[in-house]
Amino acid sequence: MENTKIKIPVPELFNKDECLWFLSRDFDDCMYRVYKDRVRRAFGEAGSIMVVDVYMMPDELVLEWLNMKPCDQDIENVIRFVSEWFDLETDLTQFYSIILEDKRIAHIAKEYSGLRFIGIPDLFEALAWGIIGQQINLSFAYKLKRRLVEKYGTFTLYEDEKYYVFPAAEVLSEVKTDDLRALQFSEKKAEYLITIAKAFSAGTLSRELLQNLPDLESRIKYLTNIRGIGLWTANYALMKSLKEPSGIPHGDAGLLNALINHGIIEAKNDKASIEEFFKPFTGWEAYLVFYLWRTLARPKE
DNA sequence: TCCCAGGGCATCA
DNA sequence: TGATGCCATGGG
Numbered sequence: 484m485e486n487t488k489i490k491i492p493v494p495e496l497f498n499k500d501e502c503l504w505f506l507s508r509d510f511d512d513c514m515y516r517v518y519k520d521r522v523r524r525a526f527g528e529a530g531s532i533m534v535v536d537v538y539m540m541p542d543e544l545v546l547e548w549l550n551m552k553p554c555d556q557d558i559e560n561v562i563r564f565v566s567e568w569f570d571l572e573t574d575l576t577q578f579y580s581i582i583l584e585d586k587r588i589a590h591i592a593k594e595y596s597g598l599r600f601i602g603i604p605d606l607f608e609a610l611a612w613g614i615i616g617q618q619i620n621l622s623f624a625y626k627l628k629r630r631l632v633e634k635y636g637t638f639t640l641y642e643d644e645k646y647y648v649f650p651a652a653e654v655l656s657e658v659k660t661d662d663l664r665a666l667q668f669s670e671k672k673a674e675y676l677i678t679i680a681k682a683f684s685a686g687t688l689s690r691e692l693l694q695n696l697p698d699l700e701s702r703i704k705y706l707t708n709i710r711g712i713g714l715w716t717a718n719y720a721l722m723k724s725l726k727e728p729s730g731i732p733h734g735d736a737g738l739l740n741a742l743i744n745h746g747i748i749e750a751k752n753d754k755a756s757i758e759e760f761f762k763p764f765t766g767w768e769a770y771l772v773f774y775l776w777r778t779l780a781r782p783k784e
Numbered sequence: 785t786c787c788c789a790g791g792g793c794a795t796c797a
Numbered sequence: 798t799g800a801t802g803c804c805a806t807g808g809g
Contacts, residue, residue, distance in 0.1 A: 613790085613791095614791090616789090616791090617790080617792070618788095618791045619791090619807070620788075620789040620808060620809095621789075621790065622789095622807075622808070623806070623808075624789090624790080626807085667806070670804080671792075675792085711791095713791060713792045715790075716791075719790075736788080738790075776790075779790095788807105789808085789809105791804105793803090794801105794802090796799105796800090796801085797798105797799090797800085797801105
């Protein structure tokens with residue numbers, strides 16, 4: 484029996500190599516595996532986990548279901564997920580023209596042309612990842628995430644490899660802080676993570692709930708009222724998951740370093756210069772941050 | 785050893 | 798509102 488394959492068109496400014504490179508950059512992400520021209524990961528939830536290859540072609544993506552034959556709903560769900568994951572709906576033309584107006588960063592429009600904003604479509608995962616990543620170096624953060632996913636996530640086996648889906652909020656809401664301390668989470672980080680798991684599980688926090696709020700400011704306010712979610716985490720999750728275009732993770736260590744590297748600020752507390760720098764990028768702030776993060780990575784080989 | 789890392793919170797003025 | 802100290806642990 485032939486595997487199911489579905490083609491998805493990509494936008495005009497789409498650079499498959501940049502996107503694949505970002506996925507496989509310096510870190511070991513446990514949610515997918517990257518190969519030369521494709522990325523393989525699990526979709527769905529416990530009980531019906533699909534393993535799908537996403538082939539990155541210059542002018543289209545090809546989805547191939549490896550372990551099962553999907554129904555129409557499965558196909559629709561994966562297409563939507565992939566579209567959000569690689570931000571396939573945004574026209575980047577205006578973004579690049581604004582970048583070119585600022586000589587300090589003009590190079591990023593050319594060097595990374597066609598790099599899409601790589602998202603985290605699942606809001607719970609985005610918030611959990613934000614909390615995990617607070618104030619620790621990224622390689623350690625990825626280790627913590629792997630321990631969490633391998634202990635509490637669900638997997639399916641394909642060709643002797645495990646493909647995990649992120650732990651459900653219902654599962655993590657039952658976990659105790661000592662369980663996470665054993666994975667080397669700090670006491671507070673464990674407490675924050677369990678708190679948001681309980682909020683999702685109880686329905687007091689959800690994607691729909693945030694989307695029904697009128698604007699970015701009210702979404703940030705809603706999120707930062709939750710213990711463990713500050714300004715940085717709220718903005719990070721909103722930009723990575725809800726594709727909030729104007730999200731800026733204020734105070735982000737990497738962002739500040741990128742701004743220093745580009746001569747935009749000299750001191751990390753120079754809020755006025757940062758605000759001035761972002762001014763022309765209304766509606767593109769999140770993309771700009773994402774591209775500035777890109778400048779921090781080691782050069783491509 | 786020291787400083788930093790994709791922060792957040794409590795405390796204090 | 799803003800500054801300061803603390804938490805917690807790996808990496809350079």
